[in-house]
Amino acid sequence: xxxxxxxxxxxxxxxxxxxxxxxxxxxxxxxxxxxxxxxxxxxxxxxxxxxxxxxxxxxxxxxxxxxxxxxxxxxxxxxxxxxxxxxxxxxxxxxxxxxxxxxxxxxxxxxxxxxxxxxxxxxxxxxxxxxxxxxxxxxxxxxxxxxxxxxxxxxxxxxxxxxxxxxxxxxxxxxxxxxxxxxxxxxxxxxxxxxxxxxxxxxxxxxxxxxxxxxxxxxxxxxxxxxxxxxxxxxxxxxxxxxxxxxxxxxxxxxxxxxxxxxxxxxxxxxxxxxxxxxxxxxxxxxxxxxxxxxxxxxxxxxxxxxxxxxxxxxxxxxxxxxxxxxxxxxxxxxxxxxxxxxxxxxxxxxxxxxxxxxxxxxxxxxxxxxxxxxxxxxxxxxxxxxxxxxxxxxx
Amino acid sequence: xxxxxxxxxxxxxxxxxxxxxxxxxxxxxxxxxxxxxxxxxxxxxxxxxxxxxxxxxxxxxxxxxxxxxxxxxxxxxxxxxxxxxxxxxxxxxxxxxxxxxxxxxxxxxxxxxxxxxxxxxxxxxxxxxxxxxxxxxxxxxxxxxxxxxxxxxxxxxxxxxxxxxxxxxxxxxxxxxxxxxxxxxxxxxxxxxxxxxxxxxxxxxxxxxxxxxxxxxxxxxxxxxxxxxxxxxxxxxxxxxxxxxxxxxxxxxxxx
Ligand code: SF4
Ligand code: SF4
Numbered sequence: 001x002x003x004x005x006x007x008x009x010x011x012x013x014x015x016x017x018x019x020x021x022x023x024x025x026x027x028x029x030x031x032x033x034x035x036x037x038x039x040x041x042x043x044x045x046x047x048x049x050x051x052x053x054x055x056x057x058x059x060x061x062x063x064x065x066x067x068x069x070x071x072x073x074x075x076x077x078x079x080x081x082x083x084x085x086x087x088x089x090x091x092x093x094x095x096x097x098x099x100x101x102x103x104x105x106x107x108x109x110x111x112x113x114x115x116x117x118x119x120x121x122x123x124x125x126x127x128x129x130x131x132x133x134x135x136x137x138x139x140x141x142x143x144x145x146x147x148x149x150x151x152x153x154x155x156x157x158x159x160x161x162x163x164x165x166x167x168x169x170x171x172x173x174x175x176x177x178x179x180x181x182x183x184x185x186x187x188x189x190x191x192x193x194x195x196x197x198x199x200x201x202x203x204x205x206x207x208x209x210x211x212x213x214x215x216x217x218x219x220x221x222x223x224x225x226x227x228x229x230x231x232x233x234x235x236x237x238x239x240x241x242x243x244x245x246x247x248x249x250x251x252x253x254x255x256x257x258x259x260x261x262x263x264x265x266x267x268x269x270x271x272x273x274x275x276x277x278x279x280x281x282x283x284x285x286x287x288x289x290x291x292x293x294x295x296x297x298x299x300x301x302x303x304x305x306x307x308x309x310x311x312x313x314x315x316x317x318x319x320x321x322x323x324x325x326x327x328x329x330x331x332x333x334x335x336x337x338x339x340x341x342x343x344x345x346x347x348x349x350x351x352x353x354x355x356x357x358x359x360x361x362x363x364x365x366x367x368x369x370x371x372x373x374x375x376x377x378x379x380x381x382x383x384x385x386x387x388x389x390x391x392x393x394x395x396x
Numbered sequence: 397x398x399x400x401x402x403x404x405x406x407x408x409x410x411x412x413x414x415x416x417x418x419x420x421x422x423x424x425x426x427x428x429x430x431x432x433x434x435x436x437x438x439x440x441x442x443x444x445x446x447x448x449x450x451x452x453x454x455x456x457x458x459x460x461x462x463x464x465x466x467x468x469x470x471x472x473x474x475x476x477x478x479x480x481x482x483x484x485x486x487x488x489x490x491x492x493x494x495x496x497x498x499x500x501x502x503x504x505x506x507x508x509x510x511x512x513x514x515x516x517x518x519x520x521x522x523x524x525x526x527x528x529x530x531x532x533x534x535x536x537x538x539x540x541x542x543x544x545x546x547x548x549x550x551x552x553x554x555x556x557x558x559x560x561x562x563x564x565x566x567x568x569x570x571x572x573x574x575x576x577x578x579x580x581x582x583x584x585x586x587x588x589x590x591x592x593x594x595x596x597x598x599x600x601x602x603x604x605x606x607x608x609x610x611x612x613x614x615x616x617x618x619x620x621x622x623x624x625x626x627x628x629x630x631x632x633x634x635x636x637x638x639x640x641x642x643x644x645x646x647x648x649x650x651x652x
Contacts, residue, residue, distance in 0.1 A: 037585055041567035045479035049551040086517065109549020127528035127552055179536060188522050188642040189558025237646055266496065276444035342560040342639075343488060344495035347479065393555020 001150060004031045004379040005372045011224075012375065017281075019368040026361010029323040029354045030106055038109070041354035047347035051357050052331055056103040056362065059209070059330035060096040061134070061180045066210020067093035067141065068173035069240055070233075073216060075166050081236055085229045087152075088221070089214060089379050097138040097176075097368035104130075126182045132357035133176045140169040145373070153380045178200050184337065192270035193337045195258070201251040202329075207244035209325040211237040212298075212318035219315055221374070227381045238314050242302040245321055249295065270336045273346065278339065281346040284332050291332065294324035401615050421628030443519070443538040444593055445619040445647040446604075447629050452613040459487050459510060465609035466591070471582045473565075473572030480566040484591040485514040485606055494638060506652060512614075514606075515540060515561040515591040516638065523553035523562065531588075538647060539593045540620075549586040558642050562590045619647070 008016075029128075044051050052246040070089035073079035080326035082089075108114060122128050144166050151158040186191070195201075215237050218229040259267040271279050274288050301307045301317035308314060333348045453459060465474070466485050475481045491498045493511040517540045523532045524540060531547035534540055554562045568585045574580070580596075583589055594604035602608075607616040617626030634650040 034586065037567040038564075039480040044566070046560070046563065046566075049554040068435070092502070104550070107399075107550065110584075111589075113546065113548045116546055117533075120529045121530050122530050124525050125528040125552070126526065127550060131528075149575070183552075187526070187556050188644060189639070190555065235628065246607065256552075338555070340495075342558055343492040344496065345492065349407075 001153060001380070004376045010376060012371075015345075016368065016371060019364040019371065022364035023118050023368065026358050026364065029357040030361065031076055033354060033358070041352060043352045043355060045349065047341040047345075048335055048349035050107070050334050050338070052334075052351045053103045053107045055330040055334040056359055057100045058165050058180055058202070058334065059185075059326055060100040060103065060366070062177055062206025062325075062329065063210045063213055064093040064096035064100060064137065064141075065173045065177040066206045067204070068170055068217055069207060069211055070214070070237075071173075072170050075151060075163075076170065081232045084381070085214065085218060085233050087145045087149050087381075088217065088229060088275040088374070090141045090148075090219065090375035091377060092210075092214065092370060093141040093173075093304040094138060094373060095146065095366040097134055097141070098369055099362055099366035100180075101134050102136070103359070105127075106358050106362060108335075123173075126179060126186070128373055130176075130177050130183060133172065133179050137169065137176050138170060139164055144169055145377075146190065149380055150379055152297050153391065154385075167308075174203060177206055178317075189342055190337045191264075191266040192339075195255065196357075197251055199255060201248065201255075202265070204244050204247040204251055205325045205329055208241050209250055209322050209329075211241040211244070215241070215318040216315060216322070217374075219311065221378060225378045225382060227378045234311075234314070235309055238308050238318070241321060242299075242308065245295065245302060247298055249299065257331060261374060263272050269340050273339045274332060274336050278346050281339075281348050281349060283348045284336065288332055291324045291327040294320040294327075298324060412422065414555060418556070430544070435624050442536075443619040444517065444598065445538070445617065445626055445649065446593075446607070447615040447626055447633075447635065447649045447651060449613050449629075449633075449651045450509055450511055451651060453510065453512070457611065458610075459512065462494055462606045462609045462614070463487075466594075466607040468575060469577055469580060469605050470571050471569075471580050473567070473569040474574055475567060475572050476530075481559070482563040482565065482569065482589065484563075484573075484589075487511060487513060494636065497636075497641075498640065510607075511640075511650060513556075513561070514648065515593075516644070516648045517560055519645035519647060520643060522556040522577065522644060526552045526556040528552065533624050535595070537598075539595050540590075541592055541595065542582070542588065542590055542595070544583050544587045544589055547587040549588065551588065558639050558644065559646070562588050634640055 030040070038044060042051065067089040070082045070086050072286055074082040074086045080226060105111060105114065115130060117131055144162060147162045148158045149222075178199040181202045184193035185195065185198040187193060215234055218234050222228055269278060273281065275286055276282070277285050297322035298317045301313050301320070308317070331351065339348070340346050414640055432519050463485050466482075467474075469498060470484060471480050472484055487510040488510060490502070490509055492506050493513055515537055519538065521532075523533065524534050527533070528550060529546055529548055532540065532541045532553050533543070549564070551564055554564060565583055565585050565587055569583045594602070594606075597604060603616055607614045615626050615629050617624040618627060622628065627652070630649060633651045635651050637646045640646065
């Protein structure tokens with residue numbers, strides 16, 4: 001099937017070349033970092049040692065995990081509406097896990113030693129488990145998506161042996177994001193991160209941001225190809241995102257209550273820093289204001305059925321929710337965990353250009369993989385789509 | 397449970413301390429001006445700890461002597477920018493050293509005192525727990541070690557340490573060493589480093605550099621030995637530790 005990725009219209013090739021260029025730029029910037037040192041190429045410091053890249057890990061693991069939202073109803077509850085986009089969800093997960101794994105890889109000061117994580121496997125370190133669950137999830141999604149698509153190409157039902165792997169992937173999805181939450185939740189000196197709600201909150205944000213991205217991708221697929229992921233499926237995704245978004249906002253409220261009712265300074269300070277500024281440091285306040293505003297615009301649109309169902313407003317809301325959560329989880333959450341520092345001082349951090357370009361390179365790797373996989377999936381599905389009920393797609 | 401690997405480590409280590417250690421002590425005692433650990437016996441029950449008598453540090457020079465002794469001997473790069481500096485032992489004021497537990501109405505004299513800060517060699521060290529490659533590990537005698545050749549530079553330990561005691565080499569460290577000590581290795585960019593209680597000296601029966609340079613203001617010894625000097629000092633003075641409430645069990649005590 002891979003050959004299907006080699007035939008495409010000029011705009012496909014322009015997009016692919018753009019991604020490859022971004023990957024090369026990212027790679028050069030990353031090499032530069034190792035040459036002159038992270039002091040000049042990142043916004044990081046002694047006090048804030050994790051920043052933008054770790055944020056990308058956190059965010060994209062979530063988007064990857066959210067594939068379960070289309071896979072589970074389809075394979076587990078026989079929800080046929082998701083038949084057409086199950087593979088789209090699985091392939092999105094593949095690309096996002098790749099972004100997540102590369103995002104950890106690029107923060108390493110000594111990337112050539114990365115094998116030490118396996119050579120000296122350390123079960124009490126969460127990074128070890130994160131690596132294990134991510135690699136497993138990547139393989140599972142690639143295997144399941146590919147096999148099911150292959151069967152579709154031959155107009156046959158998926159082989160029986162793939163079932164256990166599909167169920168395994170379903171169980172695995174929440175675990176990848178839980179383990180990622182554990183990277184933060186168990187650190188004694190970081191009260192902002194140390195909440196038992198962390199994993200649940202991560203899943204809520206993931207289940208809002210992931211479907212939002214799927215909505216946008218589905219609309220794009222509809223525009224550029226003859227394959228239609230299905231209006232009903234897109235509407236359902238918006239519903240799921242609505243519930244998840246509400247839970248996310250509710251969880252933020254819970255964090256605020258716990259911090260401010262208990263009045264424990266260490267638990268309040270990071271929140272104050274984020275939303276109001278601490279001791280004259282307020283670099284993230286406008287950032288959080290925009291993130292909050294976007295979340296509420298998304299919420300209002302999603303909550304009213306006519307607005308949610310109309311495709312124009314739906315896409316706007318999906319974009320708002322996606323970026324709101326990206327801003328929060330993909331940067332602010334990580335940085336604010338380090339504020340204040342162990343000496344009760346504030347050191348702020350920002351995204352450096354070099355750092356951003358490295359991240360853009362990493363996103364491009366993910367986007368390239370998703371593009372290629374989607375190209376294959378769409379070409380197969382454009383011809384004929386048989387879901388497990390043998391329902392053929394109607395191409396308008 | 398002791399694994400075979402641990403057993404070998406302990407065996408190797410105790411032979412170093414027991415036999416080799418005794419040998420070097422004898423050899424070194426002849427060298428003038430070098431203070432020697434008296435309580436090196438067997439590995440069993442040993443837990444190194446440090447007491448800093450903050451009352452005795454009076455002048456800036458008192459601190460500088462100590463810091464210089466450590467940083468010079470360990471080739472610690474001198475980076476001026478506080479955002480990216482590397483420091484194994486340094487000072488801060490009362491309020492920030494004991495952030496969270498500092499008393500507002502304590503005497504002005506204490507408030508104005510400076511406190512020596514370094515890795516606490518916590519008994520229950522979060523930095524060890526989170527390191528994915530065992531580049532940060534515990535020796536059986538309580539020292540939290542840092543293997544600069546295995547560290548992958550993920551900086552997880554820096555998020556884990558509640559004491560700000562770890563340093564990441566954001567810059568090529570060798571460019572910032574003024575006076576090179578050829579006896580001690582230098583580091584590369586992209587790895588983490590920190591105080592190691594001068595494990596290289598302890599293994600030879602010598603006191604850590606800072607203890608030696610402090611001329612009695614810092615007491616070092618075995619916490620598990622009821623007859624050691626450190627136990628005597630601890631029982632006779634009021635001491636505080638940084639962020640005990642986190643359960644990390646810091647092994648550096650401060651006499652107030
Ligand atoms: S002070 Fe920090 S670096 Fe030292 S042992 Fe404790 S947690 Fe680890
Ligand atoms: S930066 Fe080095 S020492 Fe610290 S956790 Fe990572 S590998 Fe271990």
